[in-house]
Amino acid sequence: MRRRTPWRANLATRLVVGFAIVIALGGLTAFLVAEAVGPSTFDAHLARAGLSPTSAAVVHAREAFAAASGRSLLLGLAAAAVASLAVSVFVARRIGRSLKVLSEAASRVARGEGVAVDLALNGGQEFDDLAEDFNRMARQLAQAEETRRRLTSDVAHELRTPVATLSAYLEGVEDGVRPLDASTLQVLQAATTRLARLASDLAEVMSADDGSTHLRPQDVSARALAEAAIAAAAPAFDAKSVGLGRETDRDVRFRGDPERLGQVLGNLLENALRHTQPGGAVTISWNRSLQSVSISVIDTGEGIDDEHLVRVFDRFYRVDSARDRVHGGSGIGLAIVRGIVQAHGGRVEATSAGRGHGATFTVTLPLR
Ligand SMILES: Nc1ncnc2c1ncn2[C@@H]1O[C@H](COP(=O)(O)OP(=O)(O)OP(=O)(O)O)[C@@H](O)[C@H]1O
Numbered sequence: 001m002r003r004r005t006p007w008r009a010n011l012a013t014r015l016v017v018g019f020a021i022v023i024a025l026g027g028l029t030a031f032l033v034a035e036a037v038g039p040s041t042f043d044a045h046l047a048r049a050g051l052s053p054t055s056a057a058v059v060h061a062r063e064a065f066a067a068a069s070g071r072s073l074l075l076g077l078a079a080a081a082v083a084s085l086a087v088s089v090f091v092a093r094r095i096g097r098s099l100k101v102l103s104e105a106a107s108r109v110a111r112g113e114g115v116a117v118d119l120a121l122n123g124g125q126e127f128d129d130l131a132e133d134f135n136r137m138a139r140q141l142a143q144a145e146e147t148r149r150r151l152t153s154d155v156a157h158e159l160r161t162p163v164a165t166l167s168a169y170l171e172g173v174e175d176g177v178r179p180l181d182a183s184t185l186q187v188l189q190a191a192t193t194r195l196a197r198l199a200s201d202l203a204e205v206m207s208a209d210d211g212s213t214h215l216r217p218q219d220v221s222a223r224a225l226a227e228a229a230i231a232a233a234a235p236a237f238d239a240k241s242v243g244l245g246r247e248t249d250r251d252v253r254f255r256g257d258p259e260r261l262g263q264v265l266g267n268l269l270e271n272a273l274r275h276t277q278p279g280g281a282v283t284i285s286w287n288r289s290l291q292s293v294s295i296s297v298i299d300t301g302e303g304i305d306d307e308h309l310v311r312v313f314d315r316f317y318r319v320d321s322a323r324d325r326v327h328g329g330s331g332i333g334l335a336i337v338r339g340i341v342q343a344h345g346g347r348v349e350a351t352s353a354g355r356g357h358g359a360t361f362t363v364t365l366p367l368r
């Protein structure tokens with residue numbers, strides 16, 4: 001509820017009163033100046049013409065001058081007052097209306113209806129700027145609110161499965177319908193591991209999302225990055241009989257955080273391995289253009305349909321939720337990848353010729 005201070009006049013009234021005071025002061029000043037200057041100038045002129053100041057004609061002329069100048073001053077001032085009051089009412093109304101629109105829009109944003117706000121104010125450049133800043137603020141608030149809402153529901157959704165598993169198994173053990181044997185312990189263990197992983201992934205994706213990913217940029221070599229990532233992933237690739245190698249030889253050097261970029265390649269390789277059948281192959285290649293370097297992870301695996309290509313970078317998004325969840329993924333890896341790449345001022349894209357035709361993830365980073 002808005003607090004009102006009833007004894008205070010609104011802005012339009014105050015502006016009009018302010019204008020009226022200025023007009024009154026102007027009128028008074030004009031009157032005093034005319035009083036001080038008019039009669040003496042009149043007398044001086046008559047004296048120069050050789051007329052006696054006490055003669056009846058001069059006395060009469062002086063009275064006529066005073067009456068004429070007084071009346072014309074009064075009429076002139078009255079006309080000026082009416083005109084300026086009209087202008088001031090117009091200006092005050094206009095400003096008042098713009099402020100009212102602004103205040104109503106602010107209330108709407110405060111009530112969480114910010115998405116629909118697209119404010120336009122009358123009143124010149126300053127009001128245009130104000131409206132633009134206001135709209136930008138409303139959009140950002142709406143976006144933050146949307147992120148918060150989605151994150152909360154995503155997290156709740158992700159927590160549900162392991163928690164349901166834990167409680168079902170624990171209940172079963174408690175009721176004596178399920179033995180507390182190795183296989184039960186394994187299920188309980190898996191569910192808690194999943195919860196723990198979710199917690200750490202969440203912390204990471206939050207910092208990647210709000211741009212607070214802390215980078216320690218230094219001179220890095222694309223070849224060294226690729227070789228380190230390949231060495232780290234090689235055992236898992238060997239175990240699944242998926243080939244892994246690099247396609248490019250010529251090095252490209254640029255500025256970046258080697259640890260974070262290693263994490264990016266690690267996530268992309270982990271995905272590529274997960275979605276490539278034994279006998280397939282994954283390669284890393286890189287390419288330098290005038291202003292940027294792009295590093296690609298190319299697999300010959302199951303590929304991604306067009307409709308999912310953009311969405312795979314969303315938090316918790318999995319193309320095939322049921323199956324991908326069994327793989328142990330939270331659907332967070334690519335959101336983290338995107339956060340880190342954006343923190344470097346770069347972008348990441350997925351391409352695929354469709355299901356069964358492999359996928360390519362390309363990270364493009366500015367050279368400087
Ligand atoms: N190389 C790929 N080939 C086919 N589909 C992929 C590939 N990489 C990612 N995807 C799809 O994109 C989804 C999102 O990937 P992401 O890495 O964000 O999550 P995840 O791998 O399922 O889980 P996490 O990375 O958190 O362990 C995956 O679930 C998968 O469906």
Ligand SMILES: [Mg+2]
Nearest residue numbers: 271329333334
């Ligand atoms: Mg992943």
